[in-house]
Amino acid sequence: MSRFTGRSGPVRLGMVGGGSGAFIGGVHRIAARLDGRFDLVAGALSSTPERAAASGQEIGLAPDRTYHDFKTMAQREARLKDGIEAVAIVTPNHLHFPVAREFLKRGIHVICDKPLTATQAEARQMARAVEASDALFVLTHNYTGYPLVRQARAMIAAGELGQLRVVQVEYPQDWMADASALTSKQGEWRDDPARSGAGGATGDIGTHAFNLMRFVTGQAVTSLSADLQSFGPGRQLDDNAHVLLRLADGARGMLWCSQVAPGHENGLRLRVFGEKGGLDWSQENPNRLLHTPLGEPTRVLTRGGPGTDTAKFTRLPAGHPEGFLEAFANIYNAAADAIVARRGGGAVAADAPGLADGLEGMGFVAACIRSSQRNGAWVTL
Structure with missing residues (x-):
């Protein structure tokens, strides 16, 4: 039995984007329904009417709740007695703000894929739209949903590492190492500044690495020095970045993100070192957190195992692996908790x-670009 059984009824959910063949749309749908907290009842899954209709039929949406454009969906769903309470936005980046605006101004909660927007100007407009609305806004930096990421954050907040000194975060992939990546559904819009924004790898995965580091350490980044590259022939946006970081409390950091690193599939890894010890966590082996107190042997903490406080975020007993989808579902469950509370x-x-978090991520991308254009000069965020 799910640990969420007994709470108020499922949240009525809509989706914009995420039609047939879209990876992230499927992930959001699985995460939303994993614990029975959401019912997906409406969608504008594609901007092409034929594909929108076919995608809606494929996932079981009623024809009269399958829309050809998001504005019509927002207008009609806001009028329906049983209309959606929340919408998941899983479009390319340039549509995040215009879609969110239509739902926010009608009081419909927004669960938006990252990054926040394509540009900083849109990010400022998004901030005004969120502040003017009574609706909730959640950004799915899903890696913060891993139980042992939450454990690491709690340990650092409790002072178990002492004063932080060094933070290293990396996110290498290899799926764009070949030029053919730009012809795929996932790749072709990511190298288009009009749809992706000014950042390539920095916006796509660098923002995840940056957010993970911020979430776990609790420390703001005050300045950075960045070196961005576009190794792929003919590419308009960066596919590799090395970034040095200065943190608010004096720690120093390094962030590397790359989508042209052969042998790396989804290698997000965070290491944090303080005066009393260090932590090491890897997304590809997320059920283990290494803790090394200074001068002592390394301890292996496991999800749900001794010495951890992760029961709130886990579904299975220790030793039964949980991963990406469950972490994503934890973000959706947090959104559902808040939405149900708002009902009352x-x-x-x-x-x-x-x-x-979204505004900080957009600031990070912009600062990386400014610094790299100035030959790695240190710039403030």
Whole structure:
């Protein structure tokens, strides 16, 4: 039995984007339904009417709740007695703001894929739209949903590492190492500044690495020095970045993100070192967190195992691996908790990334570009 059984009824959910062949749309749908917290009842899954209809039929949406454009969907769903309470936005980056605006102004909660927007100007407009709405806004930096990421954050907040000194985060992939990647559905829009924004790998996966580092350490980045490259022939946006970081409390950091690193599939890894010890976590082996107290042997903490406080975020007993989809579902569950609380008139914020995280991510991308254009000069965020 799910640990969520017994709470108020499922949240009625809509989706914009995520039609046939879209990887991230399928991930959001699985995460939303994993614990029975959401019912997907409406969608504008493609901007092409034929594909929108076919995609809606494929996932079981009623024809009259399958829309050809998001504006019509927002207008009609807001009028329906049983209309959606929340919408998941899983479009290319340039549509995040215009889609979110239509739903926010009608009081419909927004669960948006990252990054926040394509441009900083749109990010500022998004901030105004969120602040003017009574609706919740959740940004799916899903790696913060891993139980042992939450464990690492708690340990650092409790002072188990002491004063932080060094933070290293990396996110290498290899799926864009070949030029043919730009002809795929996932790749072709990511190298288009009009749809992706000014950042390539920095916006796509660098923002994840940056957000993970911020979430776990709790420390802001005050300045950075970046070196961005576009190794793929004919590419308009970066596919590799090396970034040096200065953190608010004096720690120093390094961030590497790359989509042209053969042998790496989804190698997000975070290492944090303080005066009392260090932590090491890898997304490809997420059920283990290495903790090394200074001068002592390394301890292996496991999800749900001794010495951890992760029961709230886990579904299976220790030793039964959980991973990417479950972590994603934890973000959706946090959103559902907040939405259900709002049903009863409560003003509860979601225990998940939101507007502030998105604005910081956009600032990070912009600072990386400014620094790299100035030959790696240090710039403030």
